[in-house]
Amino acid sequence: MLKRKNVVGNILGKGKKPMGGFITEIVLRVVTFICVPVQFGSVLWGEFVWSLPVFLMMREAGLILMLIGVIVFFMAIFTMKNNWRTGYNHEQDTQLVTYGIYNFSRNPAFVGFDLLYIGCALAFPNIVYVALSLVAVIVFHVQILGEEKFLEQKFGEKYLKYKAKVRRYI
Numbered sequence: 183m184l185k186r187k188n189v190v191g192n193i194l195g196k197g198k199k200p201m202g203g204f205i206t207e208i209v210l211r212v213v214t215f216i217c218v219p220v221q222f223g224s225v226l227w228g229e230f231v232w233s234l235p236v237f238l239m240m241r242e243a244g245l246i247l248m249l250i251g252v253i254v255f256f257m258a259i260f261t262m263k264n265n266w267r268t269g270y271n272h273e274q275d276t277q278l279v280t281y282g283i284y285n286f287s288r289n290p291a292f293v294g295f296d297l298l299y300i301g302c303a304l305a306f307p308n309i310v311y312v313a314l315s316l317v318a319v320i321v322f323h324v325q326i327l328g329e330e331k332f333l334e335q336k337f338g339e340k341y342l343k344y345k346a347k348v349r350r351y352i
Contacts, residue, residue, distance in 0.1 A: 203328040207269050210321045217299070217314045224306035234307040244305025247297045255294030257283045262291075269325075270332045278337045280344050288330075288348050292322045296351075326350065 259266055261282035283290045299315040330350075333341045 200328070203270070203332075206321060206324045206328055210269075210318075210325055213314060213318050213321055217311070217318055220308075220311045220314060221299075221302050221306075224302065224308055224311050234309065234312070236305070236307055240307075241305045244301040244303070247301030248305065249301075251294045251297030251299075251301055253294070254283070254290050254297065258291035258294060270329050276336075278333065278341060278344065280348070285348065287352055288345065288350050289326050292326055293351055295322060 261284060262279050265276045265279050287293050296319050299318050303312045303315045330345070334345075
């Protein structure tokens, strides 16, 4: 949808940003791309790499978290519409979105990803995926901190008021 409107949606590791932000976005890109095949492997082949024990309640809780994560993520995307970006840079033209699901969380897409990763780690646990999920959640947090600095610079007082009213996660 963004391409049809000449909006570049994936700006991870692109454009002007602090070196720390650039490195975080590259790590985020790598971890995400590694997690996807491991995640699918964990789901499709239960005894995938170095499986850990799983209990029925643990699997059910994990599946519920995964479902909630996907729903939250898609709600975030649909609310953002043309303002959706993966990453940030100082050249992007975007508006501050503070309505819909963004009334409850400043970072619902990341909350959705966190829930998906944690849910999958609970439902289909293996050492590789659990470790990658932990790294992903940490890198998501670092990415959020960088995006918050960017939003403070771009939107100033408007973002600071929003930040004071709405929590970072939930």
